[in-house]
Amino acid sequence: MTESSKDYTDSYPKWQDSMKSTHTILIPDMLPYHFALFEVALAREGYKIETLHNTSRTVIDEGLKHVHNDTCYPCLCVVGQYIDALKSGKYDLNKTALLITQTGGGCRASNYLSLARKAIHSEFPNVPLISLNFSGLEKDSSLPLSLHLILELAYCVLYGDVIMWCFNQVKPYEIDEGSTEKARDNAVKYVSELICGNKYKNYKKTAQHIIAEFASVPRSKDKKIKVGIVGEIYVKYSVLGNNHLEKMLLSEGCEPVVPPLLDFVLYTVLGAVNDARMYGTHKLRGAIYKAVYKKLHKMQLDIREIFEREGSFEPPHDMAHLRKCADEVINQGVKMGEGWLIPAEMAAFCESGVPNIVCAQPFGCLPNHIVGKGTIRTLKNLHPNINIVPIDYDPSASSVNQENRIKLMLASAREHSVAV
């Protein structure tokens, strides 16, 4: 065995800090509620950010052309969206960069960046990809994260969650069409101003304000079927990934319930905590992450309390409770993809009166074989009235197929709600 190593890497353009003043950074459309806030936060740091909203069929076609078709759907969507945007002529190809998040976990999603880079490099040799990650990956082309920026983004997650959480509980019941969107826009504006003025840290006050904004929207007292959406992170949130699932559920007269992003953040943080606890690896990292977890969890509990006190809306999940839910179904050692979080959310939904659930995943998603479809049986034993439909998303899966299965789930949901 020799100690040297053979280098097969291709050269690619790297992100340099100096580009900050010259380049526009494009980010894929994943979290409609949160990315608007990220944009503001990063703009304050001097970045020119633009979230992509192109969702036409050409986006998927570009993805199909440029990414191995057996790779998961989110990667195809993200790359397709980038290439479609770069081809649109709207951007100066010498002054555009692309930002993509990376977790570094054991799921192939960690490779989206490399795959995107491969796909984009051939046609757009001057467009650098920037990795946004917290694992020290891609050191030579990643977004430099100051503690300050990390904190700022964390607050954006928090506020984006509150906005999304309220929006979904108001929209189905709004009396004046469009009033919920107006409340959302007001809330986003309010938070953006706080960020710009560097006055965003009083999260209790901010959350209170957002909740009040939505609570003031006149709502009907109709009883609607609540449908939880869990699953792989991209297809769970992205309208491009899930064929406008929330919209479809709204049109079916349901209330979509989408778990906060903070759950996923906490789950990721706990991954390091659990590793240290279970295997005795990286103990220092484990201790730091544990502190981070405690801090974030405290914020989550505070916000829950505000929701409870205010009384208009159901409060979001408590992570400690989600962990307990997980323990009844699967080990917290299952940490690839969305891991134990998926069954935990399904169980928690069921307990909080949302037994009807869409479990969304890209076709062939490896972790979800186990944490999605694989846990349904256990969940059914624990919660006999749980009503889960796993839906696979894929560039060619027709929406008829998906819709039909969701409708079946809704049919038994209605059946059940009549019986109760």
Next chain:
Amino acid sequence: MTKYLGVDIGSTTVKATVIDGEKIEYSSYVRHFAKVKETVYNELQKINSLIGGDFCVAFTGSAGMGLADRSGVAFVQEVQAAYIAIRKFYPDADVAVELGGEDAKIIFLTGGTEQRMNGSCAGGTGAFIDQMATLLNITNEQMDEYALRAQRVYPIASRCGVFAKSDIQPLINQGANKEDIAASIFQAVVDQTVSGLAQGRKIKGKVLFLGGPLHFFGSLRKAFVTTLGLSDKDAVFPDNAPVFMSLGAALYSENVRPESLDSVIARVKNAKTGSGVIMGKPLFASEKEYEEFKARHRAADLSKANINTYSGNCYIGIDSGSTTTKLVAVTENNELLWSCYQENNGQPLDITVTRLKEFFSQCGGRVRVSGCAVTGYGEDLIKSAIRADLGIVETVAHFKAALFFDPKVDFIIDIGGQDIKCFKIRNGAIDGIMLNEACSSGCGSFIQTFAKAMGMEIAEFAKKGLFAAHPVELGSRCTVFMNSSVKQAQKEGASIEDISAGLSSSIVKNAIYKVIRTEPDKLGQNIVVQGGTFLNDAVLRAFEIETGKQVTRPGIAGLMGAFGAALYAKEKCAGESKMLSLSELNDFAYTSRASMCKGCTSNCNINIVTFNGGRSFISGNKCEKGAGLKPSQNDLDIYAYKQARLLECVNGGGKKGRVGLPLQLLMYEQLPLWAGFFESLGFEVVLSDRSSRKLYFLGQHTVASDTVCYPAKLMHGHMESLLNKNVDFIFLPCESYNIDEKYSANHYNCPIVAYYPELLKANNDRLNNENFIMPYIDLNKRENAAKTLHSALKKYKIPLRSIKKALDSGFERLRAYHDDVKAKADEIIASAQRQGKHMIVLAGRPYHLDNEINHGINKLLTSLGVAVLSEDSVFEKSEGVKINVLDQWTYHSRLYRAANFVAKHDDIDLVQLVSFGCGLDAITSDEVRSILEKNGKLYTQIKIDEINNAGVVKIRIRSMLAALEEGKK
């Protein structure tokens, strides 16, 4: 009194039922041939004129969703509709099974109501049976009747139509009885429903069978009843099964306000085409453009000789393809003397013989056959039957033919009935071969099946697409997905013309983006397209549009394999051919029978064809042994060595207890470690039975996700096997992290290997915390791992000290195993080099060692005269490699380093085994390919699954070897 009308609009049919009070007043069942709106409209008109008045109306069915929306009619999901009707008419039913055109559903009514539908990757039901009947060239009624007379049932992959086809095609080609194949197809549908849908829940009690296929196919009913072990009393087949959903919809319409049918009809009539379908551009803007296109392609026709006057030598080429047989005779001047292109109809041999006889009689004794070569799936059978002079790998035959039409050709794409083949040509030799995987096949025969479903001939159907105004976008994945895209297009009201054009584009996109995996402008400069499918102008045009290039389509595009074979015969033969003469052909007869090979423990199902005169031909074997060739050589086969050596890691009994180790996934790598560990603690190690299709069936009912890889699915059978052996507990750890072998950024396992024990436990009633121990372990932290094991085994009160010692001896056993494997690799390399033999690193993941997973590809390789190495036996000979993707999985890192090792040796190449459904290998395969290609090496990938399609694998390997051979010249 109010009348209730339910209309079930499915993927292929429209069903309607009218209830007046308690009485069923009217019911009908018609095929809609994709004309959904018109058919519904006509049905409603009919009902209006027959009955008339006010109705409560509800639609149901997959194609009804959109129409209901746009015509403002109430909609009920079809399973729900069935549920409503069952409760009303069969309140005592326990389970209902409903097969439709393209959906399968199960409703559990008692013991916890549950309604299930097939997932998106489980197409094949009614449409699947149609497809298979087309393949066998019999009517649905004949297929039903044939199946009743079957003697045996072949295992056929039941997950999806495409897979099943890959299983059936070789059976047809080998001359298996249609009766048996028909029965096997019905059994496959049953297996799919029982395993894929019920997923562990037992189908028992009073079972209701619904839907068209179950109503029309007696054999299917019989297969269900037998498989489920139902008594006559408990298996209920309602007379109105085909229209049952519409009955449910009618009952559902009670909730709807009654209105005059006239207004419903008016709304249906005016319903707009939905916007959900994406339209493409027309293939041809005008007739003129089409004429120019045709004229340009006419240039590539072959000059002909007149068979009625020609005298002299000729060369015969036969391409015995999967669905068609092609025969060509050429003169010394390469003129086309005679040709034929015919559907196999499942009898390639008969057709070949008949056609040759015709040829001889037309020649009238003026022509001497100087040589005859056979290629294609049926090469071995035909060659042996008619005593042809030569056999030629089909890829090479195609290349020879293409070269004839364009000496500068640098890219060939052939789309046939069942497969897509593409070759890159560099320096006058085949440089890269891409064949479609089982999953994306479909190709030409898909259009054919579809045309038949539309009640049209393929030429007529394809022609319709030429001037379609708005070809629909149908996606580019497998045909099952295309099916549902077509369904969606129909739902949205797309015309047959638009669907036909869409299908043509789809096939092209499938080829370019799925099989070739490249951007269209990178294919090559001089492209030759061939294969029967390209005779279809719509497909050819779609290809030119997608690639933006003008390509060469020889006039004999469908005969290129045969033509290449003829050219090859001309190259190699002179004088008189050994081929059967006319009189011998006239006497020709054969019989075929099924048997089992006893040559080794594989026990392959084989088919023995005996020709008159005592000659015989054996097919179906994994190795070449049965075909009467030399048996595979174990001494140059590291797979054979590893299989034996691995089992030697289990030494025998202790008295502390019996621990079961399931030999799949992780255990294929870590068996030495865990056997060593438990044996030094005094346990007896019990292994699960060897993997087999039978073992898979044993655990099939606990498989939770039908798209997971086959190794994982097999794991379910291994668990059952160990449970049946009454072990004290089964041990299978969860390991997020594999053992760190340095050089990689991290050392993960894939999610399946890491956490599959969770899924096994959750989905098998027989497993519990007592009899299944699955600790979370990181073996790189030996201290910590020992503690974890200590607590996992606390029932046995073993001191931590002993656990540590046992773990050490486990690691020792693992090291010894690895050392031996590496030493054996050195031995094989030295020995192969001495004998001047070529070597192949058959690279995959450790569990690809399993014969049931690799389908004996190692044996196939050795029987073709190649020495076989494995990735784990050579990767350490390479330095670390840096690649473009994250290198953070232990097994991936081995693959990259093995590729780097191969790159340095002229006499070693690499074949990568990839399990279907392995998402991670979508990433590794591109990287391994890139490492090899950067070093000027060929990359060959073989996708493997539960299907055992030795024919395809063999063509692949032989093509690769032929390409290597060409490269050496």
